[in-house]
Each structure stands twice: as C-alpha cells, then as structure tokens.
Amino acid sequence: MAFISSGYNPDKPMENRISDLGPQHYEQFYPEVIKKNKGKWLYHEILKPGVLVHVSETGDEVYTVRCGGARLMSSTLIREICEIADKHCDSCLRFTTRNNIEFMVDSKDKVDLLVKDLESRKFDGGSFKFPIGGTGAGISNIVHTQGWIHCHTPATDASGTVKATMDEVFSDFQDMRMPAHLRISMACCLNMCGAVHCSDIAILGYHRKPPLVDHEYLDKMCEVPLAIAACPTAALKPTKIEMEDGTKLNSIAVNESRCMFCGNCYTMCPSLPLSDKEGDGIVLMVGGKVSNRISAPKFSKVVVSFIPNEMPRWPSMTAQIKNIIEAYAADARKYERLGEWAERIGWERFFDKTGLEFTHHLIDDFRDPAYYTWRQTSNFKF
Amino acid sequence: MELAEAKEKIVEALTKKAKSKSKFYFNDLSKILELKPREAKKLVNKLVEDGVLEYWSSGSTTMYGLSGTGKQAGAEHED
Amino acid sequence: MAKHKTPLLDQLESGPWPSFVSDMKQEAAVRAKNEKNIEYQIPQDAVEDLLGVLELSYTDGTTHWKHGGIVGVFGYGGGVIGRYCDQPEMFPGVAHFHTMRVAQPAGKFYKTDFLKNLCDLWDFRGSGLTNMHGSTGDIILLGTTTPQLEEIFYELTHKFNQDLGGSGSNLRTPADCIGEARCEYACYDTQDLCHTLTQEYQDELHRPAFPYKFKFKFDGCPNCCVASIARSDMSFIGTWKDDIRIDQDAVAGYVNGDFPPNGGAHAGRDWGAFDIEKEVVGLCPTECMKYEDGKLEINNKECTRCMHCINVMPRALRPGKEKGCSILCGAKAPILDGAQMGSLLVPFIEVNKEDGYAAIKEVIEAIWDYWMEEGKNRERLGELMKRQGFQKLLEATDIKPVPQHVQEPRTNPYIFWKEEEVEGGWTRDVNEYRKNHLR
Numbered sequence: 040m041a042f043i044s045s046g047y048n049p050d051k052p053m054e055n056r057i058s059d060l061g062p063q064h065y066e067q068f069y070p071e072v073i074k075k076n077k078g079k080w081l082y083h084e085i086l087k088p089g090v091l092v093h094v095s096e097t098g099d100e101v102y103t104v105r106c107g108g109a110r111l112m113s114s115t116l117i118r119e120i121c122e123i124a125d126k127h128c129d130s131c132l133r134f135t136t137r138n139n140i141e142f143m144v145d146s147k148d149k150v151d152l153l154v155k156d157l158e159s160r161k162f163d164g165g166s167f168k169f170p171i172g173g174t175g176a177g178i179s180n181i182v183h184t185q186g187w188i189h190c191h192t193p194a195t196d197a198s199g200t201v202k203a204t205m206d207e208v209f210s211d212f213q214d215m216r217m218p219a220h221l222r223i224s225m226a227c228c229l230n231m232c233g234a235v236h237c238s239d240i241a242i243l244g245y246h247r248k249p250p251l252v253d254h255e256y257l258d259k260m261c262e263v264p265l266a267i268a269a270c271p272t273a274a275l276k277p278t279k280i281e282m283e284d285g286t287k288l289n290s291i292a293v294n295e296s297r298c299m300f301c302g303n304c305y306t307m308c309p310s311l312p313l314s315d316k317e318g319d320g321i322v323l324m325v326g327g328k329v330s331n332r333i334s335a336p337k338f339s340k341v342v343v344s345f346i347p348n349e350m351p352r353w354p355s356m357t358a359q360i361k362n363i364i365e366a367y368a369a370d371a372r373k374y375e376r377l378g379e380w381a382e383r384i385g386w387e388r389f390f391d392k393t394g395l396e397f398t399h400h401l402i403d404d405f406r407d408p409a410y411y412t413w414r415q416t417s418n419f420k421f
Numbered sequence: 422m423e424l425a426e427a428k429e430k431i432v433e434a435l436t437k438k439a440k441s442k443s444k445f446y447f448n449d450l451s452k453i454l455e456l457k458p459r460e461a462k463k464l465v466n467k468l469v470e471d472g473v474l475e476y477w478s479s480g481s482t483t484m485y486g487l488s489g490t491g492k493q494a495g496a497e498h499e500d
Numbered sequence: 501m502a503k504h505k506t507p508l509l510d511q512l513e514s515g516p517w518p519s520f521v522s523d524m525k526q527e528a529a530v531r532a533k534n535e536k537n538i539e540y541q542i543p544q545d546a547v548e549d550l551l552g553v554l555e556l557s558y559t560d561g562t563t564h565w566k567h568g569g570i571v572g573v574f575g576y577g578g579g580v581i582g583r584y585c586d587q588p589e590m591f592p593g594v595a596h597f598h599t600m601r602v603a604q605p606a607g608k609f610y611k612t613d614f615l616k617n618l619c620d621l622w623d624f625r626g627s628g629l630t631n632m633h634g635s636t637g638d639i640i641l642l643g644t645t646t647p648q649l650e651e652i653f654y655e656l657t658h659k660f661n662q663d664l665g666g667s668g669s670n671l672r673t674p675a676d677c678i679g680e681a682r683c684e685y686a687c688y689d690t691q692d693l694c695h696t697l698t699q700e701y702q703d704e705l706h707r708p709a710f711p712y713k714f715k716f717k718f719d720g721c722p723n724c725c726v727a728s729i730a731r732s733d734m735s736f737i738g739t740w741k742d743d744i745r746i747d748q749d750a751v752a753g754y755v756n757g758d759f760p761p762n763g764g765a766h767a768g769r770d771w772g773a774f775d776i777e778k779e780v781v782g783l784c785p786t787e788c789m790k791y792e793d794g795k796l797e798i799n800n801k802e803c804t805r806c807m808h809c810i811n812v813m814p815r816a817l818r819p820g821k822e823k824g825c826s827i828l829c830g831a832k833a834p835i836l837d838g839a840q841m842g843s844l845l846v847p848f849i850e851v852n853k854e855d856g857y858a859a860i861k862e863v864i865e866a867i868w869d870y871w872m873e874e875g876k877n878r879e880r881l882g883e884l885m886k887r888q889g890f891q892k893l894l895e896a897t898d899i900k901p902v903p904q905h906v907q908e909p910r911t912n913p914y915i916f917w918k919e920e921e922v923e924g925g926w927t928r929d930v931n932e933y934r935k936n937h938l939r
Binding site: 446447448449457458459461462465466469470475476477478479480481482483484493494497498499 | 566567568569570571572575576577578580581582584596646667668669670703707708709710711712713869872873875876877878
Binding site: 041045046053055060064065069070073078087088108118124125130133134135140143162163167174176182185188198203206209212214229230231271305331332338352373 | 643650
C-alpha cells in the first residue's frame with residue numbers, strides 16, 4: 040500500500056492549514072418538511088411502536104420511523120442507511136442521542152413501504168439491521184461506551200453487554216407496556232464516559248483489584264510524579280525497589296486500601312495495568328432519571344454490587360436486569376419511573392419485590408453524601 | 422508580555438523540572454508566566470504553534486510539555 | 501475465510517438486536533474483497549485483527565488496549581485519542597489504532613452525501629468502523645494510524661469544510677436535543693444556540709486551557725432528552741414564564757377517549773379508560789390544577805413546569821409564549837466526589853437569536869473567567885462550586901440570590917460573614933473593650 044498524500048506537508052504543518060471550522064451547519068441537513076415547519080409543530084402521536092407522526096400548524100405532517108442500531112457501525116452499514124434514505128426519505132436522516140436512527144417521510148402513504156424495507160434487512164448472522172421501536176413507555180436503545188473494542192481501562196465489554204441485554208429485552212423495545220419509559224445505559228468503568236449515573240437501569244463495569252506494578256519497567260516508561268498526580272485518592276507514592284540482582288529502581292507503591300480502581304494511573308503510566316479476569320465485572324444501578332417530570336431528576340443507586348463477567352452473553356447480568364424490569368412492570372403505577380416506584384414503595388420493599396440480596400456493599404460509605412443516605416427516621420417497613 | 426520573553430520563561434522553568442517530570446497543567450504555565458489564564462493562553466497557543474510546546478492528553482485532561490521531552494514518546498511507541 | 505477464529509463473538513450474532521459482530525464481519529469481508537479497488541492507507545485486515553483482539557478479550561476477560569496521549573493534529577489539544585494494542589505482533593492490523601472525534605452537526609441531522617463522503621474518506625484512511633455517535637455526541641472514527649491523522653484532518657477541512665470535536669481539558673463538542681426542528685415542546689431553538697456557541701468558542705474547543713473538561717448541553721424543555729441537567733457543566737433547559745396554553749376542546753377530546761393520552765406512549769397495555777383526575781390533576785406535583793364542569797384550570801403561578809400534563813395531553817396543552825431557558829451549572833458523573841446534578845444559576849434568560857445570544861454568552865464567559873482562575877487542576881466546575889460555595893458562583897456572575905436558587909435554606913448558621921457586611925467592621929480597640937470588661 041503506497042502512501043497517498045492529501046496535500047498536507049509534514050514539514051510545514053501550518054501551510055494552507057484550515058482550522059476552527061466547527062461542525063456543518065445544521066440547516067443544510069434538514070428534510071424539507073422540517074425546514075418548513077420548524078417551530079410550528081403542534082402535537083405528536085406514536086402510531087405504533089417506533090413510528091411517530093408530528094403535526095404542524097401548517098397542516099403538514101412528518102412521519103418518523105425509529106430504528107435501533109449498534110452504535111459501533113461500519114461504513115458499509117452507514118452506506119446501507121444512506122441507500123434507504125435515498126430511496127425513501129429524500130436523502131435525509133438523523134440519529135438520536137440514544138444511537139437510534141430516524142428515517143422521516145412527509146406523508147403517511149410512504150410509511151408502510153419504508154417500514155417493510157427496514158424490517159426486511161438482516162445481517163448474515165440473522166439479527167435485524169434496523170429493528171423498529173424505542174418509543175413511548177418501552178425500553179429504548181442503550182447508550183454506552185467503548186469497552187474492550189477500544190478502551191484501555193474497561194472492566195467489561197460494552198458492545199457485548201449491550202447486545203446481550205437488548206436481545207433479552209427486545210420485545211420491550213418493540214412494545215410500550217411499561218408504566219413509563221425505561222432507559223438503560225452502560226459504562227465500562229467508573230469514569231463513566233457513558234454518564235450512566237441518572238439511568239433507570241445502569242450497567243457499569245467495575246474493577247476490584249488495584250493496579251499491578253511493573254517495577255522493572257516503570258521508571259523507564261513513566262514519569263513517577265505524573266503517575267502519582269494522576270491518582271484521585273492519593274493512593275500512590277514514590278518508592279525504591281531492590282531487584283533480585285541488587286539493582287535499585289525508582290518505582291511506585293500503591294496504598295491498596297485507598298485505591299478506587301479508576302485506572303487513571305494506567306492512563307498516565309502503562310506500567311500500572313489493572314484489568315483482571317476475576318477482579319473485573321459488572322455493577323447494576325437503578326432508579327435514576329434526567330427528566331424533571333413530576334419529580335426532580337435522580338441519581339441511580341447501586342442494587343447489585345458485583346456480577347462476574349460471563350462472556351460472551353453475560354447471562355447472570357441479563358437475568359438480573361430482566362428480573363428488575365419485570366418487578367417494576369408488575370408493580371409500578373402508570374407514569375411512574377423506576378426510581379419513583381422504588382421511592383414510593385420504599386427501598387426495603389424494592390429488595391423484597393425484586394428478590395435482590397441486600398449486602399453491606401450497598402450502603403454508602405464514600406465521603407460526605409454517604410451519611411444522608413442512611414435512614415434517619417423511625418419510619419420503615421418490615 | 423512579548424512572545425520571546427514568554428518562551429524564555431517557560432523553557433527555563435520546564436527545563437529546570439525536566440529531571441522529575443515533563444508534563445505540566447495549563448495552570449502551571451500561567452503561574453510561570455504570572456499572567457491571568459486568558460492572557461497566558463494566547464502566548465501558550467503561540468508556543469504550541471511554534472513547536473516549542475506540545476500537548477499530551479489523557480483523553481479527559483490535557484497537559485503541556487516541551488516538544489520531544491519526557492518518557493511518554495518511548496512508552497507510546499511514537500518516538 | 502476469517503483471519504482469526506472467533507467462537508465467543510460468533511455467539512453474539514444470534515438474537516434479534518443488531519449484531520455489531522455481524523457488522524464487523526461484513527466490513528472485514530468488504531475490505532478483503534475490495535471491489536472498489538481502494539488503496540487502503542491502513543492495514544486492509546484491520547477489522548479482522550480488531551475482531552481477533554476482541555475475541556482475545558472475551559477469552560481472557562481483560563482489555564488489550566493502551567492509551568496514547570501524544571498523538572493529535574498539529575495545534576489542537578483535542579479530537580484524537582491515541583490507542584495501541586498490547587499484542588501488536590498477534591494483531592498488527594490494529595497495532596496503532598487511534599480514534600478521531602468529528603464534530604457532529606446540531607440535532608444530528610444528515611444528508612446522505614455528507615455521510616457517504618465521510619465513509620469514503622474513512623475506508624481509504626481508516627478502519628471503516630465508526631460510532632454513530634460517541635457519548636458526548638461526536639461522530640467517532642474508530643481506528644487509524646499516526647501518519648494518517650494529519651491527512652484525515654487535511655481532507656476533512658479542505659474537502660468537507662468539517663472540523664474535529666473536543667477532548668481533554670477543552671470545551672467538549674456541545675450537543676442538543678431535536679428541539680423546534682421536530683418537537684412541539686421546545687422552548688427555544690436548541691440547534692441554533694448549540695451551533696452558534698460551538699462556532700463562537702472554537703478556540704476553547706480545540707486549544708485546552710481549562711482546568712478540566714467542560715460541557716454544554718441544550719435541552720429544549722424540562723423533559724431533558726439530552727440529559728443536560730445530569731451531564732453538562734452548563735445546562736440550558738428551555739422553559740416559559742407565562743401561562744400554559746389550553747385548548748379546552750382538545751381536553752374534552754382526551755376525556756372522551758378521542759385522543760390517546762401521552763401521545764400514545766402507553767398503548768402497549770390496557771390501562772383502562774383515561775382518567776384526567778387521576779392521571780393529570782392528581783399527579784401534578786404542585787397540585788395547581790383542577791378539572792371541573794368539563795373545564796381544566798391551571799393556577800399557573802404555582803406551576804413549576806414539570807411537563808407532566810403537557811406530556812399527557814400534547815394536543816390540549818402547550819408551553820406558554822414567553823419562552824427562554826434556565827441555566828444550571830455543575831453537573832458531572834460521579835468521579836471523584838460523587839455524581840452531581842446541575843444547580844440552578846439563572847432561573848430565566850432570554851434566548852435571543854437576533855443579538856447573537858449576548859446575554860447567554862455573558863454568563864458563560866463570567867463562569868469561565870471564574871473557573872479558569874479558581875479551579876484546581878482536574879477540577880470540574882461543579883467541584884469548584886462545591887469547594888467554594890454557590891455564593892462564589894453568584895458573585896462571579898453578578899447574579900442576585902433568590903429563593904429559586906435553593907431547595908431549602910441552610911440548616912446551619914455558620915455564615916462566613918465578611919467584614920464589610922458587619923456594621924462598624926472588625927477593627928476594634930481592645931482597651932476600649934477593657935473599660936467595661938476586666939481582664
């Protein structure tokens with residue numbers, strides 16, 4: 040493969056350099072019906088799971104067909120999405136914040152053909168390319184992070200746990216039987232690039248072993264003060280290590296009881312790896328939300344402290360998730376989010392109804408806010 | 422402050438510390454320059470453009486160092 | 501024939517949900533065939549090797565990636581995340597496999613031409629794999645080699661008029677909800693505010709000089725579909741000041757069962773006939789509604805605009821006409837001190853396209869000045885607020901304290917009075933004091 044230059048001259052990086060362009064202007068990408076009716080929409084209705092109509096004060100309508108997608112997406116698949124949009128949607132489409140793909144048409148008679156087309160497309164392995172759903176009081180697509188596909192600090196895989204979970208809850212992606220919408224999110228380590236901290240159900244990868252210290256190489260590969268400064272809990276300090284042959288090396292000592300397993304030191308220093316087959320696994324958190332509807336936004340709470348990684352389909356994890364969802368679906372009131380339900384019935388009742396085991400790991404002991412999460416009233420349920 | 426003066430201050434301060442570490446936060450640089458962050462930024466940007474300073478990013482945080490110094494390049498196979 | 505056997509990943513091809521494994525295999529096959537005769541600039545079998553390294557992770561339960569902090573494009577501190585495989589000899593195709601963040605258009609609307617061009621570039625100079633989109637909102641181009649980074653940037657800027665997104669101690673690529681483009685709830689044009697501010701603050705986005713990352717997110721209404729209140733240092737949430745608009749005929753339509761409640765969102769179960777008393781009036785958190793003699797009344801003064809009634813009856817109820825946004829500050833994910841939700845700083849501000857959003861920019865820049873001066877290394881705005889107190893943020897932005905700023909007033913009296921707030925100041929004469937108080 041011969042190197043082909045774009046025109047860039049590495050000897051003069053600033054020559055003809057263009058910078059600070061920002062993104063494309065949004066308006067050039069609007070479908071005509073959107074451009075014409077922006078700001079004029081009157082109401083919307085979900086016609087069936089995954090199919091919405093929005094009606095404008097001009098009388099115009101836009102029909103949206105929402106499809107789930109893996110956020111890891113090949114150019115081949117994107118081209119197929121483009122082909123569909125070229126065929127049905129005047130070459131326009133959009134993505135949602137939850138990695139769904141939305142195809143829009145401007146009249147009802149175009150919907151059926153589009154839906155049929157989307158439903159007919161499958162991967163060679165048998166899964167749908169464009170499952171329609173993810174609307175209303177159902178389970179939408181999972182927002183997630185990179186995991187083992189591309190990250191250096193994950194405690195689990197992201198795409199795999201998401202695929203396994205979405206297969207398990209697929210009927211609820213295409214249905215709207217839940218008391219309210221239920222949002223699942225996934226982050227593959229506690230740094231939470233996926234910001235799962237306000238989700239109805241959060242899948243979180245978690246390490247449980249402090250970093251290994253590769254003393255022999257550490258001082259060659261890393262700058263000790265930088266690695267030490269990277270630790271958010273000040274668990275690292277400089278040390279001298281005597282090797283078997285008597286040589287003394289600069290290295291790092293880990294105060295293991297202070298380690299919160301974040302991997303920030305590994306980011307700075309490749310001689311401090313922390314992933315481990317037995318140590319790493321999944322935490323489940325529930326009851327968060329971001330909407331201000333009825334009650335204020337809430338953080339998710341840890342209800343399962345650890346589930347081992349079970350590749351390739353994480354059956355214990357998906358079973359727990361399904362169990363929580365069914366308990367919620369059976370017991371919550373219409374419009375009640377998972378966290379609102381748990382608060383109404385009380386968390387002690389949540390553990391009853393889900394059958395989840397309550398352990399000491401679920402009681403907060405991390406810094407200030409912990410105290411206020413303990414029960415400070417004599418009111419509780421037996 | 423003139424660019425030449427800024428360059429001299431930064432190179433001197435960073436070289437002095439080069440033995441223990443090669444990467445610095447932006448705040449460290451504005452302290453070296455004894456300037457408010459917004460003023461310091463203009464000069465620091467220019468020093469990056471002139472190849473005196475280079476960035477190192479953890480993905481979430483960015484640090485600055487004298488170009489080509491430190492152990493990162495070796496560890497990251499970019500030397 | 502696949503380069504690496506992937507028996508574990510193969511099990512992720514079954515089931516209804518789109519299989520990323522099937523998609524990767526499809527891409528690997530397309531690259532192997534190369535029907536378009538592309539002169540691949542990174543290894544043709546990169547996707548095969550990525551499947552191989554992922555299978556290895558599925559076998560040994562650990563990651564095989566290392567971070568790289570040096571690589572980037574010249575003059576930018578963000579937009580590229582360096583990645584190296586820790587088994588480069590087994591998987592040479594992904595030995596160097598860096599991510600590029602490409603700034604997404606506001607609202608994530610696309611025309612196919614743009615996407616196809618991007619695919620052409622990425623097939624030619626990268627792995628052909630993407631994330632549509634990353635968590636912050638960017639288009640993620642997943643996997644290329646170091647020499648290709650500048651080439652890709654050159655082509656993006658010269659051919660596509662397109663820039664990279666943010667990473668590191670930068671303003672991160674701002675993100676917005678669909679807003680007025682296709683939502684009747686939107687109280688301002690989220691796309692225009694998002695795009696305008698993104699363009700205005702390109703320098704902050706590319707050249708890191710902040711203590712840490714900084715995020716803007718724009719939600720058109722309090723439903724918060726882009727989670728701004730939980731995920732952004734500055735959250736712009738659409739709201740209104742005047743009365744909810746009521747169409748009593750449409751209210752009757754809901755009561756009579758002519759329209760499905762909540763836009764049909766609950767159609768998957770038989771919840772019984774719609775009961776406006778129970779489902780709307782009874783669930784109003786401020787109890788400011790009543791339904792009498794077939795008429796719905798709202799005591800708007802007591803309404804906190806939670807959106808519930810509007811969500812349930814979108815044909816009958818609409819946000820008022822005097823619209824703008826609230827600004828909340830300091831949200832972040834848990835690390836380090838615990839998760840923080842955004843705290844209300846500006847209850848209402850006009851979102852004025854005509855003057856280029858001057859009032860909003862003024863608040864943003866005051867906050868940046870404060871945070872850049874006072875923030876410690878790697879301290880998010882929310883953590884600075886926590887360390888120094890909300891009052892400091894009010895001072896920095898010159899905003900008058902109002903009861904809306906708090907959930908409740910303080911439960912301790914330990915007020916740090918300033919000298920100038922106390923009559924007569926703090927300088928006193930001890931001898932004067934001793935005239936009345938013996939030693």
